[in-house]
Amino acid sequence: MKRRDFIKTISIGTAGAALSFNSIPIKALGASSVAKNLLNPLLTTNKILVVVQLLGGNDGLNTLIPYQDSNYFIKRPNLNIPQNQVLSLPGSTMGLHPALTEFKNLMIDGKLAIVQNVGYANPNFSHFRATDIWHTASDSNQVLQTGWLGRYLHEEYPNFPSNLPPDPMSIQIGTSADLSLLSQVGDMSLTFQDPNQFYQLTQGAAFSGYETIKTLAGMELNFARKVGADSLQYANRVKQAADLGNNLVEYPINNTLADQLKIVAKLIDGGLNTRLYVVTLAGFDTHSSQLIAHNILLNKLNGAITSFMQDLQLNGINNRVVGMTISEFGRRVSENGSAGTDHGTAAPLFVFGDLVNQGVYGNNPDLVNLNNGNLNFQYDYRQVYSSVLKQLFAVSDQELLNILSNQYSTLPLIVPQQPIEGDEKEKKDVLLSQNFPNPFNPATRISFTIKKESYVTLKVYNSSGKEVETLVNGYKKSGVHSVTFDTTGKSGISSGVYFYKLISDNNIETKKMILIK
Numbered sequence: 001m002k003r004r005d006f007i008k009t010i011s012i013g014t015a016g017a018a019l020s021f022n023s024i025p026i027k028a029l030g031a032s033s034v035a036k037n038l039l040n041p042l043l044t045t046n047k048i049l050v051v052v053q054l055l056g057g058n059d060g061l062n063t064l065i066p067y068q069d070s071n072y073f074i075k076r077p078n079l080n081i082p083q084n085q086v087l088s089l090p091g092s093t094m095g096l097h098p099a100l101t102e103f104k105n106l107m108i109d110g111k112l113a114i115v116q117n118v119g120y121a122n123p124n125f126s127h128f129r130a131t132d133i134w135h136t137a138s139d140s141n142q143v144l145q146t147g148w149l150g151r152y153l154h155e156e157y158p159n160f161p162s163n164l165p166p167d168p169m170s171i172q173i174g175t176s177a178d179l180s181l182l183s184q185v186g187d188m189s190l191t192f193q194d195p196n197q198f199y200q201l202t203q204g205a206a207f208s209g210y211e212t213i214k215t216l217a218g219m220e221l222n223f224a225r226k227v228g229a230d231s232l233q234y235a236n237r238v239k240q241a242a243d244l245g246n247n248l249v250e251y252p253i254n255n256t257l258a259d260q261l262k263i264v265a266k267l268i269d270g271g272l273n274t275r276l277y278v279v280t281l282a283g284f285d286t287h288s289s290q291l292i293a294h295n296i297l298l299n300k301l302n303g304a305i306t307s308f309m310q311d312l313q314l315n316g317i318n319n320r321v322v323g324m325t326i327s328e329f330g331r332r333v334s335e336n337g338s339a340g341t342d343h344g345t346a347a348p349l350f351v352f353g354d355l356v357n358q359g360v361y362g363n364n365p366d367l368v369n370l371n372n373g374n375l376n377f378q379y380d381y382r383q384v385y386s387s388v389l390k391q392l393f394a395v396s397d398q399e400l401l402n403i404l405s406n407q408y409s410t411l412p413l414i415v416p417q418q419p420i421e422g423d424e425k426e427k428k429d430v431l432l433s434q435n436f437p438n439p440f441n442p443a444t445r446i447s448f449t450i451k452k453e454s455y456v457t458l459k460v461y462n463s464s465g466k467e468v469e470t471l472v473n474g475y476k477k478s479g480v481h482s483v484t485f486d487t488t489g490k491s492g493i494s495s496g497v498y499f500y501k502l503i504s505d506n507n508i509e510t511k512k513m514i515l516i517k
Contacts, residue, residue: 047320047355047392047417050264050277051149051180052257052305054297054327056284057127060347060375061333061365062294063100064114068093071367079290079335092360099298102306103350111309112352113413115384116362119346119377123329127285127343130328135180137382137404144437148385149276150183151403152395154434156275158511161185168234170276171267173260178278184438189278190234195242195263198235238272245270248314251307257281258304265311268321275393284327288338301325305352313354322353322392322414324384332373346377349384355392355415383408394419398449398480402433429454432502432509435485439514443486446471446500453477454504460485461499468493471500487515 062079066072067086086095087104094116096104106112122140124130133140137148153169154160160169160183168190170181181189192198245266251258260279267274281301286293305323312318330347346365362378369376382404389395389403391414401407431449438444450456458472471483485500487493495517501510 045275045393045417045419046273047322048268048275048277049388049392050261050279050308050321050323052301052323052325052350053178053278053280054284054301054325055131055280055282056286056327057130057329057331057343058284058325058327058347059286059290059294059331059341059344060116061331062290063097063298064116064348064360065095065097066093066364066367067095069364069367075334075367077335078339079341089360094360094364097295097298099295100302102302106306106309106352107358110358111354111356112350113356113358114360115349115351115379115411115413116360117346117365117375117378118349118381118384119330119375120380120382121377123345123374123377125329125343127328132179134326134328134381135178137385145182146184147178147180147182148382148403149180149278150188151436152389152393152399153181153188153276154183154185155395155399155402157188158434160188164233165273166233167237167273169274170278171264171274172278173263174278174280181276181278184434189276190238192238195238195267198238238267241267241270241272243270245272246315247311249307249311251311252300252303255300255304257300258307261304261308262311265308265315268312268317269315286331286340287336287342288340290335290340309352318354322351322355322388324352324388325350326381330375333367333370333375334373345371345374347375349381351384351388351413353414355417357412357415361411361413379411380408382406383411384413387411387413391416393417396431396449398431398433398447401447401480401482402436405436430456430502430504430507430509432500432511434511435500435513439516441515441517442488443484444513445482445484447480447482448502449480450476450478450504456481456502456504458483458500458502461501463497463499468498472502485513 061072062081065081065086067081067083073080081097085098087098087100088095089104089107103112120133120140124133124140135147136144138144149170157165157169170189172178172181172189172191174191174193177187177189177191181187246269247262247266251262257279264277264279281297283293283297309318312321326349327347330344331341332344336342365375386400386404386408387410390400390410394417395403397407429451433447435444435446446458448458453475455474456472456476457470459470460468462468469485471485493515495515498513498515499510500513501508
């Protein structure tokens with residue numbers, strides 16, 4: 001049984017079911033002490049990304065409206081937003097839904113970017129599958145078991161979960177972690193609905209006194225208990241940040257997104273060095289009565305994000321945070337017979353914050369040349385992911401390749417940020433990346449970056465230390481290099497743990513990979 005699968009089968013107590021770390025309910029595993037000698041990686045950035053999920057499939061055409069295109073009114077005779085209600089945008093023939101009044105002000109103030117026609121080839125129209133595609137950054141015909149944010153965090157914290165950073169790597173405000181935060185070694189997120197409730201539910205748990213079980217299953221259980229125990233270090237840290245942080249604005253009531261962003265702002269102001277936050281606003285599956293429902297939803301989005309931005313500014317932390325919206329798909333161009341819209345394809349995304357390069361990116365949607373009644377996409381959604389990671393977190397091209405499994409052109413959405421001085425990764429002449437996919441069968445790709453021409457050897461070893469194969473042995477120019485380790489047709493290579501070692505001049509790096517046949 002895989003370690004991650006085993007962990008997920010452990011029974012949980014109802015009191016702690018909503019609180020989890022590495023997919024393990026906090027209350028179920030408990031601990032009386034915090035793990036010692038925690039990893040304290042050099043903080044390479046103080047920037048923060050907040051991902052706002054619009055669940056259900058947001059209707060892009062009624063969010064960013066082509067109000068000067070007569071085809072919009074022809075396709076939506078009962079569902080259009082009248083021209084005199086649309087909020088015009090400077091320098092654009094597109095306009096915002098009338099509920100997004102403060103979004104227009106963000107655009108005028110230079111704090112909002114809108115990317116039009118975001119999607120991917122051969123789109124999927126199932127909520128579940130489309131959400132998985134966006135969360136894992138996969139092609140539509142590709143099923144991945146890890147998420148794009150989880151893979152990013154694994155690049156930044158390669159020793160997790162053996163060693164934990166002092167603050168949570170990512171936080172999802174909710175009841176369960178998304179697939180987007182799952183890495184090769186498990187969930188990289190801490191999940192809770194309220195920081196004080198999280199702290200209270202972790203108190204009084206006991207980790208000592210468990211008998212060590214000397215079986216394979218016992219080893220897995222001991223590992224699970226250790227992760228659960230280590231995770232309790234975050235209870236005090238989160239509560240401390242919540243106690244120290246301040247909300248300096250009034251957030252809208254009866255607004256679940258505002259409630260979540262209020263927590264995020266408070267934790268950031270309280271000094272929590274968490275890099276990623278994920279929040280959610282549900283209800284965008286507007287098959288019927290869309291005009292009323294969509295107006296309510298966009299009002300909530302407008303109020304929540306506006307309050308959040310104002311809070312960050314008053315607390316003096318607005319130059320550290322960027323937010324972005326995602327939704328599993330857009331809606332069809334034509335209205336349906338129920339005063340709503342059905343599942344569609346491309347749609348606009350918002351990127352907001354003081355570090356954003358303001359503007360509307362991309363062409364206006366083409367409402368004539370459709371694909372089976374749906375918009376054609378202009379930008380692959382992974383271009384947006386790549387742009388945000390590269391520009392906000394200074395992620396290298398090699399790391400982007402590891403995270404997204406391909407190289408995507410970027411858009412200038414964010415003023416490029418530089419790593420904090422002292423980043424050890426920037427000092428290395430060689431950077432060996434985690435293989436992808438991992439676990440793998442039968443083949444996996446190993447990539448490495450060298451800063452200057454060097455003689456390089458890259459070898460694979462089994463768990464006994466016996467050499468299995470030499471993948472590279474010779475001079476390589478500076479840049480990014482990739483090689484495939486393929487076990488097809490090779491005898492003596494069975495399922496198990498393997499190691500690959502890169503040697504170049506005075507640099508030696510080793511990483512672990514898993515073959516599962």
